[in-house]
């Protein structure tokens with residue numbers, strides 16, 4: 001579950017459950033009330049509402065280490 005609400009398009013995110021293709025890393029392609037993510041393994045696009053996305057996500061991958069959130 002994400003606690004940081006400041007994710008943005010282009011960021012990578014690891015979901016709690018790996019995708020059916022085996023990849024667990026996704027790229028955010030749209031944010032807003034709904035969040036669109038694209039699987040880096042197979043290219044599948046999934047749209048979730050923001051709350052569901054934040055629950056389903058495990059970790060946000062960011063180059064900028066602003067906080068030490070695990």
Ligand SMILES: [Zn+2]
Nearest residue numbers: 019021039042
């Ligand atoms: Zn996939």
